Amino acid sequence: MSAGLLQLERVSFSNRERQVLEDISLDVAAGERFGLLGPTGSGKSTLVRLLSGVLRPSRGSIALAGRSLREYSPSELARRVAVVPQETSLDFPFSVLEVVLMGRAPHLGGFGFEGDRDVEAAERAMALAGVADLAGRFFHELSGGEKQRVVIARALAQEPEVLLLDEPTTFLDIRHVVDIFELLCSLSSDHGLTLFVVLHDLNLAALYLTRLAFLKAGRVVALGHPDEVLDYRTIREVYETDVYVHRNDLTGKLNVLPLGSVKGGGAT
Amino acid sequence: MSHPSRLTRERARAVLAGLAVLLVASLAGAAMVGGVPIDFSRAFDFAHRDSPDFVIFFRSRLPRVILGAAVGGGLAASGAALQALLRNPLASPDVIGISGGASVGAIAVLALGVPGPAWIVVPGAAFVASAATLAMIVRLSTVHGRLNPYSLLLVGVIANTIAASLIMLVSSLVDSLRAQGVLIWLSGSLAQRPYSLVAVVSLLCLAPAFVLWTQGRSLNLLALGEEAATQLGADVARVRRTSFLASALAVGAAVSVSGVIGFVGLIVPHCLRLALGSDQRLLIPAAFLGGAVFLVWADAAARTLFAPTEIPVGALTALCGGPFFVFLLRRQEEGREI
Numbered sequence: 001m002s003a004g005l006l007q008l009e010r011v012s013f014s015n016r017e018r019q020v021l022e023d024i025s026l027d028v029a030a031g032e033r034f035g036l037l038g039p040t041g042s043g044k045s046t047l048v049r050l051l052s053g054v055l056r057p058s059r060g061s062i063a064l065a066g067r068s069l070r071e072y073s074p075s076e077l078a079r080r081v082a083v084v085p086q087e088t089s090l091d092f093p094f095s096v097l098e099v100v101l102m103g104r105a106p107h108l109g110g111f112g113f114e115g116d117r118d119v120e121a122a123e124r125a126m127a128l129a130g131v132a133d134l135a136g137r138f139f140h141e142l143s144g145g146e147k148q149r150v151v152i153a154r155a156l157a158q159e160p161e162v163l164l165l166d167e168p169t170t171f172l173d174i175r176h177v178v179d180i181f182e183l184l185c186s187l188s189s190d191h192g193l194t195l196f197v198v199l200h201d202l203n204l205a206a207l208y209l210t211r212l213a214f215l216k217a218g219r220v221v222a223l224g225h226p227d228e229v230l231d232y233r234t235i236r237e238v239y240e241t242d243v244y245v246h247r248n249d250l251t252g253k254l255n256v257l258p259l260g261s262v263k264g265g266g267a268t
Numbered sequence: 269m270s271h272p273s274r275l276t277r278e279r280a281r282a283v284l285a286g287l288a289v290l291l292v293a294s295l296a297g298a299a300m301v302g303g304v305p306i307d308f309s310r311a312f313d314f315a316h317r318d319s320p321d322f323v324i325f326f327r328s329r330l331p332r333v334i335l336g337a338a339v340g341g342g343l344a345a346s347g348a349a350l351q352a353l354l355r356n357p358l359a360s361p362d363v364i365g366i367s368g369g370a371s372v373g374a375i376a377v378l379a380l381g382v383p384g385p386a387w388i389v390v391p392g393a394a395f396v397a398s399a400a401t402l403a404m405i406v407r408l409s410t411v412h413g414r415l416n417p418y419s420l421l422l423v424g425v426i427a428n429t430i431a432a433s434l435i436m437l438v439s440s441l442v443d444s445l446r447a448q449g450v451l452i453w454l455s456g457s458l459a460q461r462p463y464s465l466v467a468v469v470s471l472l473c474l475a476p477a478f479v480l481w482t483q484g485r486s487l488n489l490l491a492l493g494e495e496a497a498t499q500l501g502a503d504v505a506r507v508r509r510t511s512f513l514a515s516a517l518a519v520g521a522a523v524s525v526s527g528v529i530g531f532v533g534l535i536v537p538h539c540l541r542l543a544l545g546s547d548q549r550l551l552i553p554a555a556f557l558g559g560a561v562f563l564v565w566a567d568a569a570a571r572t573l574f575a576p577t578e579i580p581v582g583a584l585t586a587l588c589g590g591p592f593f594v595f596l597l598r599r600q601e602e603g604r605e606i
Binding site: 049052053074075076077078079082083085088089090091092093094095097098101102103105106108113114128131135158219220242 | 273275276277280351352355356450485486488489491492493495496498499500502503541543545546547549569
């Protein structure tokens with residue numbers, strides 16, 4: 001792989017209490033669907049914060065399109081990288097269209113109102129995310145699945161090259177989970193959008209993503225195609241849990257099942 | 269209540285023009301109202317500038333209504349901005365204790381007789397005290413790097429109590445003449461202020477409100493949380509610093525001349541948000557104009573309701589605003605949108 005869109009070189013991060021990330025080197029190519037997996041507290045969300053410019057690495061460097069993140073202004077970065085958090089709540093009543101138009105903020109001047117081009121971008125994003133018919137509703141009145149699609153529309157309205165998603169479907173039911181991942185995959189294949197997804201669900205990762213990294217205690221312990229890294233030994237090492245890994249005949253992808261107290265390992 | 273699904277420049281202009289017309293009409297209308305009836309034609313008879321009608325209108329009522337407009341506007345615009353900054357619909361300068369802090373600053377100067385021209389020293393002391401109080405309140409109600417909305421209200425209550433105690437302490441220690449002045453000032457009055465003071469305070473309320481207006485779009489993004497606002501390109505630290513300082517300046521100026529006039533910064537932004545939507549690019553200037561109209565008429569009511577006796581306008585706004593606050597708090601507690 002040649003120089004990637006997102007390059008992390010020996011990135012470490014520590015806060016006042018502990019070392020959260022240690023010596024992370026990753027290279028994510030344009031158009032890739034990259035998954036970051038690992039147990040709670042392994043530093044996944046911190047890595048998303050580093051990539052979105054909210055935090056800066058203590059050591060090492062992160063580059064986007066060959067330029068260090070430090071050289072980007074906040075709005076310049078927001079024009080190229082958009083973030084979809086686990087959950088979004090708003091303190092004041094805003095309409096769905098207003099929330100999606102907030103995605104145009106990095107494209108506007110300091111004082112500006114959105115112009116025709118911005119409204120068009122927002123409408124395109126809402127159509128892609130399937131929320132065009134919600135435009136006039138209040139955001140706080142929507143269901144969890146609708147809210148998450150609106151937040152994705154807001155991220156798309158930024159017209160980014162990279163979409164960072166931090167466990168975007170944790171609070172959704174299975175139908176909405178599938179809807180959102182199908183949407184993300186079509187954006188990636190039709191529009192060349194690069195996805196960087198933090199996930200808990202190993203089966204979703206196997207089904208939808210093209211490359212995975214396992215994080216444990218702030219270090220990358222496995223990196224590669226889902227077929228390579230979704231191995232019962234790796235998963236036992238990362239999660240300290242025994243699983244059975246097999247190939248699903250219908251999807252052709254790997255499935256991971258926990259074994260509970262039944263011992264005996266698994267096979268791939 | 270519903271509102272159009274987005275704010276356009278045209279709608280913002282139309283709403284603000286309407287409110288501006290309403291404000292001008294209110295200034296003229298409220299200046300005609302008072303304990304003593306005045307005659308319109310005689311009040312505007314510039315050939316007889318010593319007629320009682322002329323003197324009452326231009327020397328007594330007009331500076332008073334202009335001052336009321338500036339103070340009401342400054343408090344309401346600060347309230348709207350503080351609610352967005354602190355992510356709390358119940359925040360307003362008086363509820364979270366900034367007004368109390370500002371009044372301690374002003375009273376210290378009044379009671380101790382600090383040398384220098386009063387129109388600089390009193391607002392200056394009030395501004396320094398309001399900025400210091402705001403910084404302290406934000407710091408004390410931040411838990412694990414996040415502003416806790418309930419801590420904020422509680423710290424505000426405590427700040428107000430401490431401010432009240434300090435004021436009592438200061439006024440009991442100075443001589444009775446000065447204590448009298450403090451007491452009169454405290455009750456929140458807009459009466460008997462010269463034009464020079466009116467001009468200074470108006471500028472000190474208007475300019476920060478304008479600065480807050482320029483932060484409108486970033487304040488909108490803050491409704492998503494600080495992290496999301498950063499990820500949408502907002503320079504959150506700068507927005508917070510600019511907006512806190514501007515709010516403290518407007519509140520300091522308002523309090524330094526009129527004492528604590530409570531709940532204007534709560535009622536006005538809340539009602540306007542229901543009518544116009546949450547977009548701060550309209551809400552902040554609309555709150556300025558709406559707060560101006562509100563306080564002009566509240567003051568007109570304060571001087572006519574029990575005429576010829578005047579009641580303090582601060583007492584009137586607190587009597588309306590207190591129950592309103594409790595109503596909002598109940599709704600929020602019950603999880604309803606406010």
